[in-house]
Amino acid sequence: MTDSRQTPLAQSLPASVPFVGPETHERQRGAPFVARLGANENLFGVSPKAVAAMQASAAEIWKYGDAESYELRQALSDLHGVAPDHIMVGEGIDGLLGNLVRLYVGAGDAVVTSLGAYPTFNYHVAGFGGVLHTVPYKDDHEDIAALMAKAHEVSAKIVYLANPDNPMGSWHRGADIVAALDDLPEGSLLLLDEAYVECAPAGTAAPVDVTDPRVIRMRTLSKAYGMAGARVGYAMGAVEVISAFHKVRNHFGMNRCAQIGATEAIKDQDWLAHVQAEIATARDEISRIARENGLTPLPSATNFVAIDCGHDGDFAKVVLEALVARDIFVRMPFAAPQNRCIRVSCGPEAERAAFAAALPLALEEARRKRG
Amino acid sequence: MTDSRQTPLAQSLPASVPFVGPETHERQRGAPFVARLGANENLFGVSPKAVAAMQASAAEIWKYGDAESYELRQALSDLHGVAPDHIMVGEGIDGLLGNLVRLYVGAGDAVVTSLGAYPTFNYHVAGFGGVLHTVPYKDDHEDIAALMAKAHEVSAKIVYLANPDNPMGSWHRGADIVAALDDLPEGSLLLLDEAYVECAPAGTAAPVDVTDPRVIRMRTLSKAYGMAGARVGYAMGAVEVISAFHKVRNHFGMNRCAQIGATEAIKDQDWLAHVQAEIATARDEISRIARENGLTPLPSATNFVAIDCGHDGDFAKVVLEALVARDIFVRMPFAAPQNRCIRVSCGPEAERAAFAAALPLALEEARRKRG
CATH class of the missing domain: 3.40.640.10 (Type I PLP-dependent aspartate aminotransferase-like (Major domain))
Known part of the structure; x- marks a missing residue:
């Protein structure tokens, strides 16, 4: 439904959203995520x-x-x-x-x-x-x-x-x-x-x-x-x-x-220092989990880790969807060849453990589907 | 300083602000306002x-x-x-x-x-x-x-x-x-x-x-x-x-x-009803204060009262500035003939009392300046 009163530019634009938010996912799924690791939010939280x-x-x-x-x-x-x-x-x-x-x-x-x-x-x-x-x-x-x-x-x-x-x-x-x-x-x-x-x-x-x-x-x-x-x-x-x-x-x-x-x-730069340390630990742990599953974590200077799933974007997408089906919210790059990766935000031990538990199952599912 | 890389439209625009905020006023004055009645904020507050x-x-x-x-x-x-x-x-x-x-x-x-x-x-x-x-x-x-x-x-x-x-x-x-x-x-x-x-x-x-x-x-x-x-x-x-x-x-x-x-x-529509009643009372009181000072309050369906100061915009502006000088934050319409008024937001008894105390002095000052 285009409104002809709008500017030509506005009429030409799609109604789009750059990202689908986790709440939207949860409503579509009818279930909450266990680990919210997809939006590069800071699960270690803000300064008290x-x-x-x-x-x-x-x-x-x-x-x-x-x-x-x-x-x-x-x-x-x-x-x-x-x-x-x-x-x-x-x-x-x-x-x-x-x-x-x-x-x-x-x-x-x-x-x-x-x-x-x-x-x-x-x-x-x-x-x-x-x-x-x-x-x-x-x-x-x-x-x-x-x-x-x-x-x-x-x-x-x-x-x-x-x-x-x-x-x-x-x-x-x-x-x-x-x-x-x-x-x-x-x-x-x-x-x-x-x-x-x-x-x-x-x-x-x-x-x-x-x-x-x-x-x-x-x-x-x-x-x-x-x-x-x-x-x-x-x-x-x-x-x-x-x-x-x-x-x-x-x-x-x-x-x-x-x-x-x-x-x-x-x-509160002390709190920032605390969070920086937590993020560093989480990056190491996410990288370790990736390696334990035969995947390649990329070096990161951020609060997330891109994990190379070892194949193309279609494969990574299946891994991602299998993680989401197991209540782990992660995202992935949009464009090739970066989309061979999934992107996992840093989070505390509980969320990392949930990811660690789900990843082998997700990979198994993806490899089975790949045949 | 115009940046020639900007669009022609952007270059043509002034760096403007539709309103000067009360905090900006306060920093310029070097003193806080006693009654914040200029921005049509709701001084009765939000639902608990x-x-x-x-x-x-x-x-x-x-x-x-x-x-x-x-x-x-x-x-x-x-x-x-x-x-x-x-x-x-x-x-x-x-x-x-x-x-x-x-x-x-x-x-x-x-x-x-x-x-x-x-x-x-x-x-x-x-x-x-x-x-x-x-x-x-x-x-x-x-x-x-x-x-x-x-x-x-x-x-x-x-x-x-x-x-x-x-x-x-x-x-x-x-x-x-x-x-x-x-x-x-x-x-x-x-x-x-x-x-x-x-x-x-x-x-x-x-x-x-x-x-x-x-x-x-x-x-x-x-x-x-x-x-x-x-x-x-x-x-x-x-x-x-x-x-x-x-x-x-x-x-x-x-x-x-x-x-x-x-x-x-x-x-919380109960809270809204409470606020609506407070606003109605405040409108009546602000109108009463205006009349007591020989001014004409306009009927209002809002959370403020426009008060006709009885002369032109220049006079109302002097009244407004004299109120501001007495720590009462109010605003006024921009355009004639509406700018014969000052605009006073609804507020609790303490702020109304501060306004009531300042208004006669502000009017006296304005009338004196008008000669």
């Missing part, structure tokens, strides 16, 4: 100080949030040593992505990303009439040189690079990304999605000069900070890039409890 | 059951919200007797407005509203390159016949009508709005903003057939339900209008605690 702050502020939810997210931006300013006017807070990276694409990408404008990278970014590019150009992964890494070359070829408005990468968990040294900025075409903006960077080894965060207008970095409270349901992300960059969000953003769009909780979460 | 539910779910904020807002839409479906596929939940009416304008308004497309109506709607129209056409208020009411006539004249894609109206508090009978639908041009969508409708007399809510594709209604948890800081709004309409949001919305954009709290708030 953040929880307490959100609980204490719940009764004041009648107040609109602060249009400037002032306290949160101050905390981020202190954390990063970056002046607040270089920081934009938004409704998760997804919200920031939508506004950034809206600002930079008009109908027919070229955008470059990797084939199989973050689908929600692609969704926004399509949603504003942009034309997506992709380059393949190289050895399960986003290929920086190929991205830059493609950006020159198509005169890209935005070049998307996630470091660390989702869905493969691979990463580049931050210094290599900064070095590559000199290969970025004039007229292009490098969108550096660092959603998982707090899970990565030292040296992964790109040491970008925050006044450099060639790049905008995005971070989130959804992953290592454990606040996916709060919808808090932020961008850092040059003032002329950051201030442009004021042209299109919903100034009162932030949930007030989320602002308050995120501020406490950012200040 | 909603508070309890948000507190209980705070520690699970590591989970993304449900992409379908299923439970909330079920509760709304039960409340309104409307099937869930006629209901879209979004990040406040502001968020829904942005997406609706994006879907219907392309560069140069005409949009009709009243001169001095909701600025955030106008902001979104400008933000997507639409051309805004306005008609004046008539006796402090939005002029339905004039809106329809203008819509014909300019072939409007969207006609905006708030019922009850903000900032004047006036209202039309819902039946009159339904009758006017026959005057809506083919190709136009009537956007009926019912943000304040729970504060209005019976018969104000327009008895629209939810399958009628000529109109989309918007409601919010921000006003009578007391959850402005949560960012929860919803739209009701025909499936072909409602489903279009799936083309552009951020599917995981809702705060999870907000979804849970809003569901409880919708179910």
Whole structure:
């Protein structure tokens, strides 16, 4: 049913969803998941100080949030040593992505990303009439040189690079990304999605000069900070890039409890360190489980592990579906050859044990079906 | 500082904010407000059951919200007797407005509203390159016949009508709005903003057939339900209008605690009735205070009272600034002749008393300055 009153672009768009959420799965299945390991949520949870702050502020939810997210931006300013006017807070990276694409990408404008990278970014590019150009992964890494070359070829408005990468968990040294900025075409903006960077080894965060207008970095409270349901992300960059969000953003769009909780979460770096250690342990354990089943876990700088199931995407898909049928929620990459993997989020011992119990059965089923 | 990589439209937009928030005021003043009566927040607060539910779910904020807002839409479906596929939940009416304008308004497309109506709607129209056409208020009411006539004249894609109206508090009978639908041009969508409708007399809510594709209604948890800081709004309409949001919305954009709290708030109609009574009392009291000071309160079907200060906009502005200087946060309409008024939100006795104490002094100052 298309509504002819809509814009031609809107009429051309499909009603799509980049991801099917676990609750939707559960309603379709008629059963809950035992292990929620598919959405790269942080099962180790948010800072108890953040929880307490959100609980204490719940009764004041009648107040609109602060249009400037002032306290949160101050905390981020202190954390990063970056002046607040270089920081934009938004409704998760997804919200920031939508506004950034809206600002930079008009109908027919070229955008470059990797084939199989973050689908929600692609969704926004399509949603504003942009034309997506992709380059393949190289050895399960986003290929920086190929991205830059493609950006020159198509005169890209935005070049998307996630470091660390989702869905493969691979990463580049931050210094290599900064070095590559000199290969970025004039007229292009490098969108550096660092959603998982707090899970990565030292040296992964790109040491970008925050006044450099060639790049905008995005971070989130959804992953290592454990606040996916709060919808808090932020961008850092040059003032002329950051201030442009004021042209299109919903100034009162932030949930007030989320602002308050995120501020406490950012200040509680001890909790972050605790979570980082838990994630490291979980990565090792998930990798061990994979190996015990004859599979190959990929090195990861994120809060998930991509596990190479050893065959093609059809095989991995059967493994995934067999896991889901056994109440284990996991996801997998969309594009070949990455889709030979399943993607398992880090979680505590109980969830890992459930995964460990289900995986041999799922593999057996997949191998039987494969014949 | 304009970034030449941005779209021509983005480059043309000002970095603007439809409203200055109270926290921004407070930081600029270096002092807190004593009475927060400017943003039409609900100082009587949210349902204690909603508070309890948000507190209980705070520690699970590591989970993304449900992409379908299923439970909330079920509760709304039960409340309104409307099937869930006629209901879209979004990040406040502001968020829904942005997406609706994006879907219907392309560069140069005409949009009709009243001169001095909701600025955030106008902001979104400008933000997507639409051309805004306005008609004046008539006796402090939005002029339905004039809106329809203008819509014909300019072939409007969207006609905006708030019922009850903000900032004047006036209202039309819902039946009159339904009758006017026959005057809506083919190709136009009537956007009926019912943000304040729970504060209005019976018969104000327009008895629209939810399958009628000529109109989309918007409601919010921000006003009578007391959850402005949560960012929860919803739209009701025909499936072909409602489903279009799936083309552009951020599917995981809702705060999870907000979804849970809003569901409880919708179910707690007893609390709503309590708030409605408090608002009615507060309206009477604010009106009484206005009259005691020789001013004229306008009849209101909202959670605020527009008070006619008896002179022009310049005079009302001095009254407003004198109130703000006395720690009373109020706002005023943007456009003449409505800007002869100040707009005072309903609040409890303590805030009303602070307003009552400050108003005579503010008026004296304004009259003195006027000479």
